Amino acid sequence: MNRTPARITLDDWRLRFKEMQEGGVLQPSYGGPLERHLQDGDRRLSSLRFDNSPAALRLWNFLLTEEKRLFQARESGKRIIATMKDLGTVPVMVYSMPEAVAFYPDGAWWVPCIEMSYCELAIADRLGIDETFCPVRAMIGAFVNGGHFPRPDLLICSVGATCDDFSAIAQRLAALDPSNSGPFDILWWEIPARRRPEDSEPAVALPGGALAPRSQVAFVQSELERIRAALSDLGQTPLTDDDLSRGIAAANRVRSLLLQLRRIVYSSDFCPMPALEMLIAEMLAIHYCSDRHETFLVLNDLLDEVSRRVHHGQGLLSPESIRVFWVNPVADLRMMNILEDAGGRLCGTDLLFCHAIDLIQESVPPMEALAQMALADPMVGPSSDRAMRICREAADAAAEAVIVSRIPGASHCAWEGAVIRDIVQRLLRIPVLEIEVPSISDPLLPALRTRIEALVETAREKRDAARRDR
Amino acid sequence: MTGSIGYTSPFVPPEWIDAHRLHPLRLCPSLSSTSATAGICPFAEAVCHCQELKACAGLVLTTTCDQMRRAAEMLQRRHPRVFLMNVPVTWQSPASTRLYTEELGRMSDFLVRCGGRIPTSAQLSDTMRSYQSAREQLLQSRAACSAREFTQAAFKLPQTPDITPSSTPQGVPLGLIGGPLCREDFYIYDMIDQAGFRVELDATDLGPRAFPDRFDSTALGTDPLNELARAYFSAIPDAFRRPDSLLQDYLVRQSTSLGLRGFVLARYLWCDEWHAQLGRIKENTGLPVVEIDLGGQDRSPQRIRTRLESLMSIIQ
Numbered sequence: 001m002n003r004t005p006a007r008i009t010l011d012d013w014r015l016r017f018k019e020m021q022e023g024g025v026l027q028p029s030y031g032g033p034l035e036r037h038l039q040d041g042d043r044r045l046s047s048l049r050f051d052n053s054p055a056a057l058r059l060w061n062f063l064l065t066e067e068k069r070l071f072q073a074r075e076s077g078k079r080i081i082a083t084m085k086d087l088g089t090v091p092v093m094v095y096s097m098p099e100a101v102a103f104y105p106d107g108a109w110w111v112p113c114i115e116m117s118y119c120e121l122a123i124a125d126r127l128g129i130d131e132t133f134c135p136v137r138a139m140i141g142a143f144v145n146g147g148h149f150p151r152p153d154l155l156i157c158s159v160g161a162t163c164d165d166f167s168a169i170a171q172r173l174a175a176l177d178p179s180n181s182g183p184f185d186i187l188w189w190e191i192p193a194r195r196r197p198e199d200s201e202p203a204v205a206l207p208g209g210a211l212a213p214r215s216q217v218a219f220v221q222s223e224l225e226r227i228r229a230a231l232s233d234l235g236q237t238p239l240t241d242d243d244l245s246r247g248i249a250a251a252n253r254v255r256s257l258l259l260q261l262r263r264i265v266y267s268s269d270f271c272p273m274p275a276l277e278m279l280i281a282e283m284l285a286i287h288y289c290s291d292r293h294e295t296f297l298v299l300n301d302l303l304d305e306v307s308r309r310v311h312h313g314q315g316l317l318s319p320e321s322i323r324v325f326w327v328n329p330v331a332d333l334r335m336m337n338i339l340e341d342a343g344g345r346l347c348g349t350d351l352l353f354c355h356a357i358d359l360i361q362e363s364v365p366p367m368e369a370l371a372q373m374a375l376a377d378p379m380v381g382p383s384s385d386r387a388m389r390i391c392r393e394a395a396d397a398a399a400e401a402v403i404v405s406r407i408p409g410a411s412h413c414a415w416e417g418a419v420i421r422d423i424v425q426r427l428l429r430i431p432v433l434e435i436e437v438p439s440i441s442d443p444l445l446p447a448l449r450t451r452i453e454a455l456v457e458t459a460r461e462k463r464d465a466a467r468r469d470r
Numbered sequence: 471m472t473g474s475i476g477y478t479s480p481f482v483p484p485e486w487i488d489a490h491r492l493h494p495l496r497l498c499p500s501l502s503s504t505s506a507t508a509g510i511c512p513f514a515e516a517v518c519h520c521q522e523l524k525a526c527a528g529l530v531l532t533t534t535c536d537q538m539r540r541a542a543e544m545l546q547r548r549h550p551r552v553f554l555m556n557v558p559v560t561w562q563s564p565a566s567t568r569l570y571t572e573e574l575g576r577m578s579d580f581l582v583r584c585g586g587r588i589p590t591s592a593q594l595s596d597t598m599r600s601y602q603s604a605r606e607q608l609l610q611s612r613a614a615c616s617a618r619e620f621t622q623a624a625f626k627l628p629q630t631p632d633i634t635p636s637s638t639p640q641g642v643p644l645g646l647i648g649g650p651l652c653r654e655d656f657y658i659y660d661m662i663d664q665a666g667f668r669v670e671l672d673a674t675d676l677g678p679r680a681f682p683d684r685f686d687s688t689a690l691g692t693d694p695l696n697e698l699a700r701a702y703f704s705a706i707p708d709a710f711r712r713p714d715s716l717l718q719d720y721l722v723r724q725s726t727s728l729g730l731r732g733f734v735l736a737r738y739l740w741c742d743e744w745h746a747q748l749g750r751i752k753e754n755t756g757l758p759v760v761e762i763d764l765g766g767q768d769r770s771p772q773r774i775r776t777r778l779e780s781l782m783s784i785i786q
Binding site: 127128129130132133157159161162163164168169170171172174175186188190192193195198215219223382384406409410411413414415419 | 507508509510511533535536537539540541543544547554556558559560563565566569572576579709710712713714739740741742743745746748749750753
């Protein structure tokens, strides 16, 4: 049931879904027409444009049914673990346990955008967590109103070399007792600021290329052992090294798929999958949208679709689209559509969780491998390390421009943006644009679009000049 | 004594620097070079432009907040010797205390590179005793001086405080809470006095909240380094610590024992850690709290006067 690739609206999907049904395209159990999510309150869908493939539909349905999946997991007696901030490490451990599901309450930062509602933000305001904090403050609203996920059995939060907002918001959460079931008891674990090894210090090469002192890896490993003990306690069965090795192998199967997907999409001349779907696909790597097995199938479908499109020379955007490397996730998903409307296309990303996409080492003991992974988090090390990785990947992807999307109120963004910009401009000599995207960016859209268009024009002039010189 | 080592955080023990035969210089930066950039903490930015850095052989900053961590990274690109001390946020596990102690060891290597010398245990113990004695003298003179005088004397430790007893401060007792202060913002103390209050508890980074615990005399003799780590790391309550129960318990205890009637929370714009404490402090102490944000474009005293007047009207 293949069609010429296109970005279509929610209304278009109504007809498309009918065609798919008539064509006998099978839906997973959570499948169905996209518009039902609009009726459920996901009002942002009416202003987005989506890829028109069955694989993309599966991806969206998978994402938008996560809340339901979590409540069902609770009803079926599974352990629900809320993991906060580390973006990728602890879920690998959780999914190594039987009958357990991990999710990131941090993901509630998209609730105001998707539902076009200030409800969770208003709760955060009342608790003193106002708009000077990053949009992840919606998380505290989500915990209080209890409408997006069941009360977790265990809350695990990384602190240390993390952004101040998140740490402050999580601490504010810890004292709350919205449903008189007792305050939220958080297991805090330390991730130290990654530093370069000193000359005499034994060092470890982390996934992604950074170096860290062996002593820091050992420390993080000891912290993860505390988490292992807590998970074993909760599951009433030890979480063994063999369990973790199997969990890591499964995580790597998902990551391999995602790496292949990124490689094909970002290297292709014809852009076989739009930026919005790629953003969602990458997000799946963090906690598998509460279903690791299904994530594998969803990514596999996407990979099949893009491979088919590339084979047939089919793409969504002009081959003349400017190749843009995108830094940081956006609170308002529409920015991904706007990038393409403005004449750009994604050629690579750093969405703050490269460590959740890189393969985990399987040649070292599992806890050590997870500690290395956690320390490889781009947020944990110096901004210059992050900028150097961005330069390497942007250069490999033949990026013609970089967009650094600042997260409003995030303690790291104001500093990092300048460092990344300076290093990218110095080493790659391509234009860099810094923008700030709030959760509901409607009033700012025209200005944001104009700025991206200006970036695209600048990059296009540079490209044209280079062609003339050749 | 040779070069100066600049520092800002109360988690950096000046005794450790002093014992290495270097001069610990607690920085008091000025806001005058800051740009009021959205998202950047004015204090962290002020540290990056601090004039005193030029005279320092080295600089020790800490990871107690993300803003200072990033400021340290910026400074490392310009200043020849910047040491970023990893101060653990979690404090309840032995591993965290060990990490803090190991960081003191790493700092020692840095101090040697700055021209210092590794102290013997006896030298460290002596230095610790001398600082403790100076802090105790300062604390004893607390009742006889204003909070501002106390803070200014604290900057000069271990110099014996030279405080001329003034008339006992009057006014409604309140607690001043928050982190560091730039030199332009010391006027807050005066404004609080003028508004009819007295700062009975200075729980900023410059007051007794941020002093280390009393050194155990036996441990001072047998294992001064670990005792130094314990007194600083295990005892100082602060907003960044997880959980923040050390701070909450401290404020509740102090508000009861000192008979406080309210709190002023003074924090820099974009300081998330202290900003988020507002609700916690109100809930836990049951006392009224007004928040004053510093370092923004509007630095008019009238704004602060109005907040203090509102606090007084709530209390009365």
